[in-house]
Amino acid sequence: MEPILKVQNLTMDFxxxxxxxxxxxxxxEGEIVALIGPNGAGKTTFFNCITGIYKPTGGDVSIHPPGRDGLRINGMKPNRVTGHGLARTFQNIRLFPNMTVLENVMIGRHVRTKAGVLGAVFRPPSVKKEERDTVEYCYGLLKKVNLAREVNxxxxxLSYGAQRRLEIARAMATDPFLLLLDEPAAGMNAYETIELDQLIRKIxxxxxxxxxxxxxxxxxxxxxxxxxxxxxxxxKIAQGTPLxxxxxxLVIKAYLGEDADADH
Ligand SMILES: Nc1ncnc2c1ncn2[C@@H]1O[C@H](COP(=O)(O)OP(=O)(O)OP(=O)(O)O)[C@@H](O)[C@H]1O
Known part of the structure; x- marks a missing residue:
């Protein structure tokens, strides 16, 4: 079967x-894959290049969403990439701090709703129904990430860990086939990290x-x-199973080298 994401010779020069x-x-399809490496290895740049935030200097990025035709997404704008089913969270949390938890997820859902500006102003029955459906859908996502009590x-x-889970719910609201998570456990305690592990598997x-x-x-x-x-x-210096x-x-050397540097 075709990979759902295929990245070839991706190159980025600053x-x-x-x-x-x-x-x-x-x-x-159906995999949970990690991208690891010491600080500054290029991991976030990799995410930025495949989600359209940076235009890569070279290489090819293509997606093959299950049940749909494959396409190249090189150089595509971030909102179009999201529209094609690739959603992400950010290393530095990017929520709307003064909006409610529910509103933050509803903004994510906006990619999939139809009401335009006129609809939002005149609010015909079809728009009202869509709004109700959106609220219900987003509430369901908040239940999934264990934020149902914090909707308003x-x-x-929210705590740092809860904000990270909210970012996941917002990304899920765009209906992705592939979710890119940039350091989802950062700032979480051991208990929150175990919950995160279970949440990712559930998703x-x-x-x-x-x-x-x-x-x-x-x-x-x-x-x-x-x-x-x-x-x-x-x-890329290695790929394989956790074992x-x-x-x-090469991996041991990359990480030990980083520790050795940190000692100085
Ligand atoms: N916009 C930019 N302009 C110039 N250099 C950049 C830019 N973004 C990243 N870099 C550089 O690219 C390299 C890779 O950075 P990147 O943030 O992708 O690493 P990382 O593996 O995600 O690191 P970390 O684990 O610390 O988040 C670094 O040397 C960084 O300074």
């Missing part, structure tokens, strides 16, 4: 700095959404991933 160097990666709370009043199993996550929490990565891609200095990655000398 002036003289090559942040991505001919990176290849593929994701199959302002996003800024994959119940909602049939495949997952690619960038994460520094190695316990989470090793537990949850079926395959792991490892980057260092902009290049293969744990034993890979």
């Amino acid at each position: 002036g003289g700095l090559r942040a991505l160097n001919r990176v290849n990666l593929d994701i199959r 709370e302002l996003a800024k009043n 994959r199993d119940e909602d049939k959404i495949s997952i690619l996550l960038i994460e520094h929490d190695m316990k989470l990565v090793m537990n949850i991933s079926e395959r792991i891609f490892v980057m260092d200095y902009g290049s 293969e990655i744990k034993q890979n000398p």
Whole structure:
């Protein structure tokens, strides 16, 4: 079967700095895959290039959403990429802090609703029905991420871990076939991280959404991933199962090198 995401020779230069160097990666339907690597390896740049935030210097990105035709998404604008079913969360949380939890998710849903400006002003019955359906749908997502009780709370009043779960709900509201999570466990305590592990599995199993996550929490990565891609200095240095990655000398060197640097 065609991979649902196929990235070939992805390259990104910032002036003289090559942040991505001919990176290849593929994701199959139903997989949970991790992208790991020391700080500055190029992981977030990789997400930014495939979601249209950066226009890559070179390479090819194509998607094959289940049951639909495949297409190249190189250079496509972020909202169109989302429209094609690739949703993401951000390393630095990007919620609307002064809007409620429910409103934040409804904004995510906007990609899939039809009411335009006129509809929003005159609110014919069809628009009212769509609004009701949207609220119900978004409430369902909030239940899934365990934020049902906080629907009317302002996003800024949520704990860090809860804000990360809200970002996941907002991304899910766009109906993705693939969800990219950028450090979802950052700032979470051990208990929240276990809950996150269960949530990610539930999203994959119940909602049939495949997952690619960038994460520094190695316990989470090793537990949850079926395959792991490892980057260092902009290049992919390894890929394999958690067991293969744990034993890979190049990976061990990349991480030990980082520890050794941190000692100085
Ligand atoms: N907009 C930009 N302009 C210039 N350089 C950039 C830009 N974005 C990223 N870089 C550089 O590209 C390299 C890769 O950065 P990136 O943020 O992708 O790494 P990362 O693996 O996500 O790191 P971390 O784990 O710390 O988040 C770094 O050297 C970074 O300074």
